Amino acid sequence: MTGVVSPMAAPAALRGAGAWKPAELLFWTLPVIGWFAFPENLPLLTQIAITALFALSLDLVLGVAGMVTLGHAAFFGVGAYAAGMLPAYLGIGDPLLGLVAAAAAAALAGALTSPLMLRGSGLSQLMVSVGINAMLYEAANKATEVTGGVDGLPGVENTPLFGMWSFDLYGRTAYVYAVVVLLLLFWMARRVVRSPFGVSLRGIRLNAARMPALGVPVNRRLAVVWTLAAAYAGVAGALLTQTTQFVSINVLGFDRSAEVLLILILGGAGHLYGALVGAVAYMSIHHLLADIDPEFWQFWIGLIFIVVVLFARDGALGAAARIRDLIRNLILGRGASR
């Protein structure tokens, strides 16, 4: 994935790509705090981590490269089924092998669908992704004998992780497993985004017409990031299968595609951290509201969306940035503002 952009042309953002800011390190203490603060909610925290990975995958295509998709569950589902079928049909229960298989299967699906996604842009691209997602869903439903359909695939049982830790009722193994996978993949995504390849993707998002003039093969770059994001989504799906020991057709559902899009927007697209923050925020709010008011939580969550858009554009990260600027301005005086 070495880019054509020469190091000379690479912006300052590239330098010191490996250095983590203190705020970032602080952020990654959250999973540790979660472990100690909510020992009885680990299954929820696990699913937050999985959703965060899924949203991260969406951010790679939508936030970074500017490809619009409302069918991302297609790859989540392919990964989930790959990780489920491995133990169910081949008797291979090793979780890590499952992750690899899921990533490969989803990447393949991504590579195959990328030409379709690159035909149009905007709404037309969006609807193609919806169509791909829907066709996969229908295919999985038709093939109920193989996939188990709505009732789920029987016989998804994983062997203990590294042969030592089995997936327990409290969800301890599952939590650590999901968080570590998330951290590793996030680290990789962070490197990719800051590489010349990632910079060229941002360039494509901002001005696709000019990029060929700079020697950037636009479609090839987009196909690569689409495939990479598909693999990420596949791993997220695999994690869900393995931590719940269950896979049913709703992994491919339109709802899941829509939800992850909302989560990313809520968190703020294009920053990678927005995906994580969005997942934490949405899932926690959903959980709390659904506990307080199982019947009408949807009303409150809808209201939150509206308020966020009206008063806090660019999602949680955008709001945070504005508050930060505000504070900085107050401390340093008006002159410091950009």
Add this chain to the structure above:
Amino acid sequence: MGRSARIVAAAFVAFGVSSAAWADEKPVKIGVIASYSGPYADYGRQFDTGIALYLKEHDGKLAGRPVEIVRKDAPGAAPDLAKRLAQELVVKDKVNVFAGLDFSPNAFAVGAIAKEAKIPAIVMNASSSAITTNSPYVARVSFTVEQVSDPMARWAAKQGIKKVYTVVADYGPGKDSETAFEKAFVAAGGTIVGKVRTPLSNPDFSAYVQRIKDEKPEAVFFFFPSGVLPPAFLKTAAERGLQEAGIKLIATGEATDDSYLAATGDVALGLITSHHYSRVHESEKNKAFFAAAKALAGNDLVPSYFAVAAYDGMAALDLALRKTGGDLDGAKIMEALKGLAFESPRGPIEIDAETRDIVQTVYIRRTERVNGELANVEFDRFDRVRDPGKP
């Protein structure tokens, strides 16, 4: 509707508080996982009504123990969510029993947790046959799709119908229904002249109905989940004049679900269905149940087979706990549930000692006007029907 839900919720709170206040005994904690939001929110309300009614009739107690209910919203088929909620109910809320479970995938997922945590799960609706086979900690008090589809086939054959066309929704239960009907119908000497599976989100049935009309079978058997699809199908069938063309309509009871029947309207008149419960079932027990449940739920909810199953689920748990002497050990409760037989508002039911699945009477009903309202009037019956999906 908000009002009635609050009343039911208030009933829970009242019992929880008042009884826990003076009882030194630890309450029985029941985790109810069901759809409380979204398109199937009605299911959760039905469960609430059945559970609340049983508790109300028994001073908020099961086998002398106070009861605490924890409700969790898993709207629609959401196995990953249901599984997580079940885990939370075990490790955080420390429930003694799972209940509710409207959708089969959710029941499968929760069944696995039940097995691992050795906590009994009482299925109050989910109707896929294999749920009870997959987990030894699951007992079912509702029905299975096969259980109600099979008698319909036998009844149709008994009426001398030879050629049937089947229409089912294209998902697991639809396929189960199709298979069970075909098996029983062919065994009784009939022929399936055509079958079609329609998409679950299907706004328009006209093409399918036209196709059936052109095929001219003697009858059409159809299975759709209760809600939007049955009225849509019936309307199209009426518009195309299937009955006038001499094609009889038969279905499982989902088509004339008591809680949707008024909305379905006159197109349902004359439809023959097979199911285990009708709100106008002739028995003292049912009359009392229905009136009380209706009063508890408020005006806009018609207690249906969901509410009955929830009521019976509580009754089964009550009886089981009496047998264990109030012992909340999961294995002991499961042992006690096996072979229970008692009178339900729907008629006599029992929990099979081997399979932990329900054995009950399946009725053949005709949709008629009773006191100005549409109702399923039972006129034939198949006694002690087991789940045909079990070996």
Add this chain to the structure above:
Amino acid sequence: MTILFDGIASGMLLFLISSGLSVTLGLMGIINLAHGAFAMLGGYVCVVALDRYGIPFPVAVLMATLSAAAAGVALERLVYRRLYGAGQLDQVLFSIGLIFVSMALARWLFGPQPQPIRLPGWLQGQVQLPWIEIGVYRAFLIVLGLVVAVTLHRAVGVTRFGARLRAAVDRPAVARGLGIDVDRVFVVAFAIGSALAGLGGAVGVELLGLDPSFPLRYLVYFLIVVVVGGSGSFEGSLVASVLIGIFDVAGKYYVPQVGSFIIYTVMVVMLIVRPQGLFGRPSP
């Protein structure tokens, strides 16, 4: 023949509901995913008027149309206008939020169960012609669809208002300079879009059913029509709707085992062949 007729009829219904979206999304460029919420409002108004108050069907449909328009105006004034400059993603989040709120409100007011509708006698039944059976209700949908299509075509394509709207969308600053009241043009356009949704929702209850999950259930179908037809083109929406209707119905009749594959396959193929839609302007 009957199959062709049915296909056209269900396509027309699709057009009736989606045409409003091709005003708000297609012409005005707002990602208004909450379009179905306005259709649902129309549906509920129609059902309540018809069932609870015994108001005649045409009047009930008119009331549904007007109340959806009124809701459109109110929401445009209060919130939508703040979104014209916002990013598309913000518009997505906002309109989904609106869908959630509307679904919860509908459930609170009417309960989760589907609402029955009793069409007047003159819309029921079938007319048997020598070579075709015609459902009266379906014929009504086709006629209504055509009327709406012609009216819209004239209103936006030919009149001064149409010219103003296009100017206001494409070059708001220039339009203002020319003395066009851009704000007003937008309100009116949004009201038209919502009114069409209300109309479609009201006459569609018979075929589509009506319950609180309506706005989400049919969202994809509305979007398919607008995108396949080409943003902002009524001719495109009309042709796309009818094509989809015919493919869908014919597919179900001749190859029922394929089911809902058809509609998505048709859409993807159409968008691969013509990414800008059937009648869409190539994107700038």
